[in-house]
Amino acid sequence: MTRATGPLPDAGRRPRDEMRPPQLRRRRRRKQAIFRWIVVALVMLFFAIPMVALLDFSTRLRNGTRNWVSWQPIVHLGSDDPASVEIRAGLVNSLWLVLVTVLIMLVLLVPTMTWVRLRVPALRRPMEFISLLPLTIPAVVLVVGLAPIYRIISNALSISSIWLCFVYVILVLPFAYRALDAGLDGIDVKTLSEAARSLGSSWTTVLWRIVLPNIRSAVLSACFISMALVFGEFTVASLLGRKNLQTAIFIVGQGDAKTAAALALIVLAFAVVLLFVLSFFATGRRRQNQG
Amino acid sequence: MTAELVAPAPTGSGGGRLSRRNLAALLPTLPFFVFVAVFLLLPTIIVVVGAFQDRYGGFTVHNLTILTTGSVRSAAWWSLSLSALSAISGGVIGGLLAYALATAKISGGLRRVVVAACSVLAQFGGVMLAFAFIATIGRTGMVTALIRSWFGTTIDTTWLYDFKGLVLVYSYFQIPLMVIVFLPALDGIREQWREATETLGGTTWVYWRRVAGPILAPAFISSLLLLFANAFSAYATAAALISQSNPLLATQIRGALTNEVTADTTNTAHVLALLMVIIVSLVMTGYAVLQRRASRWLG
Numbered sequence: 264m265t266r267a268t269g270p271l272p273d274a275g276r277r278p279r280d281e282m283r284p285p286q287l288r289r290r291r292r293r294k295q296a297i298f299r300w301i302v303v304a305l306v307m308l309f310f311a312i313p314m315v316a317l318l319d320f321s322t323r324l325r326n327g328t329r330n331w332v333s334w335q336p337i338v339h340l341g342s343d344d345p346a347s348v349e350i351r352a353g354l355v356n357s358l359w360l361v362l363v364t365v366l367i368m369l370v371l372l373v374p375t376m377t378w379v380r381l382r383v384p385a386l387r388r389p390m391e392f393i394s395l396l397p398l399t400i401p402a403v404v405l406v407v408g409l410a411p412i413y414r415i416i417s418n419a420l421s422i423s424s425i426w427l428c429f430v431y432v433i434l435v436l437p438f439a440y441r442a443l444d445a446g447l448d449g450i451d452v453k454t455l456s457e458a459a460r461s462l463g464s465s466w467t468t469v470l471w472r473i474v475l476p477n478i479r480s481a482v483l484s485a486c487f488i489s490m491a492l493v494f495g496e497f498t499v500a501s502l503l504g505r506k507n508l509q510t511a512i513f514i515v516g517q518g519d520a521k522t523a524a525a526l527a528l529i530v531l532a533f534a535v536v537l538l539f540v541l542s543f544f545a546t547g548r549r550r551q552n553q554g
Numbered sequence: 555m556t557a558e559l560v561a562p563a564p565t566g567s568g569g570g571r572l573s574r575r576n577l578a579a580l581l582p583t584l585p586f587f588v589f590v591a592v593f594l595l596l597p598t599i600i601v602v603v604g605a606f607q608d609r610y611g612g613f614t615v616h617n618l619t620i621l622t623t624g625s626v627r628s629a630a631w632w633s634l635s636l637s638a639l640s641a642i643s644g645g646v647i648g649g650l651l652a653y654a655l656a657t658a659k660i661s662g663g664l665r666r667v668v669v670a671a672c673s674v675l676a677q678f679g680g681v682m683l684a685f686a687f688i689a690t691i692g693r694t695g696m697v698t699a700l701i702r703s704w705f706g707t708t709i710d711t712t713w714l715y716d717f718k719g720l721v722l723v724y725s726y727f728q729i730p731l732m733v734i735v736f737l738p739a740l741d742g743i744r745e746q747w748r749e750a751t752e753t754l755g756g757t758t759w760v761y762w763r764r765v766a767g768p769i770l771a772p773a774f775i776s777s778l779l780l781l782f783a784n785a786f787s788a789y790a791t792a793a794a795l796i797s798q799s800n801p802l803l804a805t806q807i808r809g810a811l812t813n814e815v816t817a818d819t820t821n822t823a824h825v826l827a828l829l830m831v832i833i834v835s836l837v838m839t840g841y842a843v844l845q846r847r848a849s850r851w852l853g
Contacts, residue, residue, distance in 0.1 A: 291758075299654040303668060306651050306729065310675060313686035313726065316696035320689030323699070375586040382579045390583075393590055399838045400598060401787030403804045404827040407604070408597025410811065433594050497680045497790040502811060513681045513794055524689050527682035538674040 314531070321525035333521035337529065346515050346522050353511025356424045360507060361493045363428040365486050368439050371432065373482070376443055377474050380452050394440035397433055402498040405430065413503055424505035431496060435489040442488060446481020450474075487541040491534055601831065604824030617825050626806065626826070632717065633786060633803040634833075640724035641781035647725070648732025649774065655733070656740035669737070672730035679727050680790035687714060687723050687795070715796055723791055728781050735780055739773035742852030769851045776844035783837045786830070803830055 322329045331338075336346035340354075379386045397405075409430060416426050452474065459469045475482065497509035508530065516523030608614040620626055651668070658665045691697050693711050702708055713719055743766060751761040789804040800809040803826055810823035 295654075295657040299657055299664075302650050302654040303664065306647065307668070307671075310671065310726070310730075312697065313683075313690045316690035317686050319696040320694070323694075323696075325694075371586050371589055375583050378582045383576070383583065386580075386583060390586070393587075393594070396594060399783070399831075399835050400594070401789070401804065401830055401834060403787070403789040403807050404601060404830050405594075405597050407807060407811070407823045407827040408600035409593070411600060412592070412597060429589075429593050432589070436590075436594075491677060495677060495680055495682075497794070501790075501793070502808060509681050509790070512685070516681070516685060516794075520685070520688065524685050527685045531678065531682055531686075534678070535674050538677065539670050541673075 314528070317524045317528040317531075321521045321528065333519065334525045336515075336519075336522050337526055346519055349511045349515055350508075350526060353506055353508045356506055357494055357508035359425055360428055360431060361490050363425065364431040364435065364493050365489050367428060367432045368435055368485070368489055369482065372436075372439060372443055372485075373475065373478075374470055376440075376447060377452060377456075377470060380447060381456055391440070391444070395437045398437045402434060402496075403502065405433070406499055406502040409499070409503065422505075424500065424507060427496075427500055427503070427505050427507070430499050431489075431493050434496065434499070435492050438488045438492065439485040442481050442485040443478065446478035446485075447474075449481070450477045484541050487537055491537050491541070494530065494534060494537075598831070601824050601827045604821045605828040607821060607824075609821075617821050620822050620825055621829065625800075626803075629801060629803045629806045630829070632801050636717065636720050636724065636802065637782045637785040639721050640728050640785045641778050643721065643725045644728025644732050644781050645736075645774070645778045648729040649736055649777075651729065652733045652737045652740055655737060656743070660741070669733065672733040675730040676727055676734055679788055681794040683723060683726060683791050684794035687719070687726075717801075719795065720792060720802075723795060724785050724788065727791075728785060731784060732777055732781060736773065736777045739770060739777075739848060739852050743769070772844045773848035773852060776841050776848055779837050779841040779844065783834050783841065786837070787834055 321333050322331060324330065336342065336344045337350065340347055340351055376390070379390055413426070416429075420426060455473050455477065456469045459473045464472070494508060496507065497513065499505075500507045501510050501513065512523050512526050512530070515526060605617055606613055606615060608616065621630075655665050655668055687695075689695050691711055691714055695711070698709060698711055714722075747765055747769075748761055751765055756764070787804070789808075792802050792805055793808060796805070800806045807823050807826050807830075810826060813822070
C-alpha cells in the first residue's frame with residue numbers, strides 16, 4: 264500500500280505525500296511509547312521482586328506476623344552473637360581488602376599507563392591486551408592456578424585474608440584499566456607533561472600534580488568499580504578458604520537464612536548507591552567529552 | 555617471563571645505544587608486568603601445565619581421560635546448555651528492553667535510571683542473588699507464600715535448585731548485561747535509514763528484515779556470545795544456590811579442589827579449568843571478531 268503512494272512525484276499529490284511520514288511517525292512514536300512502558304515495567308518488576316522478597320523474607324515469621332529480630336545481629340554488630348562475630352570479621356577483612364586493592368591498583372596502573380603513553384607507546388597494545396585478559400579467564404580457573412602460589416604466600420607471609428588483595432587487583436584490572444584509559448584519552452598527557460617538565464618539575468610532580476588531578480573522575484570511577492567488585496567477591500575467597508564479607512553472608516546463611524537475607528539487602532543497597540554514583544559519573548563524563 | 559613480555563618493544567630500533575635507552579625507558583613498567591606475570595600469567599601456566607602432569611610432575615595425557623567420565627560430561631552439558639539458554643533468554647528480553655530504551659530520548663530520565671539500574675544489576679551475581687531468589691520462590695519465599703494465600707495451593711519449589719532455577723537466576727544478571735552491551739549498537743541506528751526505507755516504499759517489516767536486521771545481527775550475536783561467556787564463567791551464584799552437588803563445570807572445580815588433598819591423582823581441577831579457559835577464549839574470540847564487524851556500520 265505504501266509502495267503505491269510512495270515514490271510517485273505527481274505534482275498534485277505531493278503535499279499529501281509529504282504529510283504522510285510525520286503522521287506515520289507520530290503513530291509509530293505513540294506505539295513505541297506504549298511498547299516502551301510495558302517492556303520497562305515488566306522487566307523492572309522482574310528486577311524488583313527478588314529485592315522486595317529479601318526484605319519480606321528477613322522480617323516475616325512463620326505465623327505471618329513480622330518483626331526485625333533477624334536484623335539484630337547486624338544492627339548490634341558489636342555483640343557476641345555468632346552471626347555478628349562472623350559478619351564483623353568478614354566486613355573488616357573486606358574493608359581492608361578494598362583499601363589495599365584500590366591502592367595497589369592505582370600505584371600499578373596510573374604511573375605505568377602514563378609512562379607507556381609518554382615514552383614506550385609500543386607497549387600500549389600489549390598492556391591493554393594483558394589488562395583485559397582476566398575477562399577471558401574465569402575466576403574459578405584462576406583459583407586452580409593460584410592455589411600453589413597462595414600455599415607459598417601462606418608459608419612465607421601468613422594465612423591472613425588480606426593477601427587476597429593480589430588476586431583482587433587482577434580481577435579488577437580490566438575494569439580499572441578501561442576507566443583510566445578513557446580518562447587518559449580525555450587529556451593531552453604529552454603536552455601537559457612536556458610543559459611541566461620544561462618548567463622543571465620531576466616525574467613524580469608530573470604524575471602527582473599534573474596527571475592525577477586531570478584524570479580525577481576516571482580515577483574515582485576506577486576506584487568505585489574496584490570497590491564494588493571487591494565487596495561482591497565470593498569465588499576466590501571461598502575456594503582459597505579465606506574470609507570476606509560474601510563468605511560471611513554465605514556462612515551466616517547456612518545457619519540463619521533470615522539474617523543472611525537482611526545482610527544481603529544491606530550490602531546490595533550499599534552497592535546500588537556506589538554503582539549508581541559511578542554510572543552517573545560515567546555518563547556525565549562521556550557527555551562532557553562529546554560536547 | 556617478563557623479558558618475553560617486554561621484548562616486543564625495542565623492535566624497530568636498530569642501534570645499540572638507542573635500544574639501551576629504550577631498555578631504560580622500559581624499567582618503570584617493570585612492576586606492572588612482574589605483578590601481572592606472577593598473579594595472572596603464572597596461574598594460567600600452572601593450570602595448562604598441570605593438566606598434563608601426573609602426580610610426580612611427569613608429562614602425561616592420561617589426565618584427559620576424566621573428560622570422558624559421566625559426571626564431567628554431564629557437567630559440561632549443563633554448563634553449555636545453561637550458558638546458551640540464559641544467553642538467549644537474557645539476549646531476547648534484554649534486547650527488547652534495550653530497543654525500548656533506544657526509542658526513548660537519550661537524556662530522558664527513564665532511560666538514565668534504567669541504564670544505571672542495569673549497570674548495577676549486571677554486577678549483582680553471587681551469594682546475594684542466590685539468597686534473593688531463595689527468598690522469592692524458595693520453600694518459604696515471598697512469591698511462594700503469596701501464591702499459597704491467594705490460590706490456596708502450595709507450589710513445588712525444588713525446581714529452583716535445579717537446571718530451570720539456574721536459568722531463571724542467571725537471567726537476572728544476563729538481561730541487564732545485554733542492555734549495557736547492546737544499547738550502544740541500537741543507538742548507532744540512524745533515523746534516516748528508516749526514512750530512506752520509507753521513501754523507497756519499504757514497510758516496517760522490510761525495514762527490519764532488509765536494513766536494521768542485517769546491520770544489527772553481528773552486534774546482537776556478539777552480545778549473545780559475551781552473555782554466554784559471562785554465564786559460563788560464573789561460579790558464585792550456582793555455588794551458593796546448589797551447595798550439595800556440583801552440576802556445573804565451575805562447581806565441579808570446587809569438588810576437585812576439595813578432593814585434591816585426599817585422593818586426586820589426575821589433577822582433575824587443572825583439566826576442568828583448562829577446558830573452561832579454552833571454551834571461554836573461543837567464545838570471546840568470536841565476540842571480538844563480530845564486534846569489529848559490527849562497528850563497521852554502527853561506529
